[in-house]
Amino acid sequence: MQEKNCNPHYSVMRCEPPTPILEPITDSEKSERIIYTVSRITEILFSKMESKTRKREVVESRYLCYYFIKKHTKITLKLIGQKFGNRDHSSVIHGLQTIQDLIETNNKIVEQINQIESKLILWKNGKKNN
Numbered sequence: 001m002q003e004k005n006c007n008p009h010y011s012v013m014r015c016e017p018p019t020p021i022l023e024p025i026t027d028s029e030k031s032e033r034i035i036y037t038v039s040r041i042t043e044i045l046f047s048k049m050e051s052k053t054r055k056r057e058v059v060e061s062r063y064l065c066y067y068f069i070k071k072h073t074k075i076t077l078k079l080i081g082q083k084f085g086n087r088d089h090s091s092v093i094h095g096l097q098t099i100q101d102l103i104e105t106n107n108k109i110v111e112q113i114n115q116i117e118s119k120l121i122l123w124k125n126g127k128k129n130n
Contacts, residue, residue, distance in 0.1 A: 027073035031083065034068040037119045041112055050085040060102070060109065063095035068116060070096060 039046050044061035051058070062084055069080050070092075081087035102109040 027075050030073050031069050031075060031080075033120065033123050034072065034116075035065055037116050037123070038064045038068065041115050041119070050083070052085065059095075063099045064109075064112065064116065066092050066095040067099045067113075068120065072120065 035046055035049075038044075038061055039049070042057070042061040042064065044058055048058045049062040049065060053059075065084065066080055069075055069083075070077070077089035077092040081089050081092045084092075099109070103113070
């Protein structure tokens with residue numbers, strides 16, 4: 001349950017954005033930053049991403065999280081799925097394949113990926129992600 005002053009874009013258990021710090025950080029902290037960043041760029045709340053909804057924009061945001069968590073961490077597919085509403089690892093595999101397919105055909109997804117990647121680079125370099 002969120003406190004009343006929590007921004008709904010902040011993921012899982014935080015009421016403020018993750019603090020940017022220089023490497024090394026844990027994979028769990030990286031995944032929090034990724035979820036926060038994807039949520040901000042796509043304007044989809046984490047609570048929607050972990051829900052059972054199959055609305056296209058929510059599913060694409062969820063799949064973008066899968067993509068970046070897999071790319072930037074060593075978190076297993078099983079754990080990624082658990083983070084997003086106890087989904088099976090095969091659901092994560094499907095999401096990763098879908099993002100790869102969309103990269104080839106959907107300019108909006110490519111633009112979002114570039115925006116997210118640039119924000120994550122700012123985090124890595126210790127700059128605030130606004």
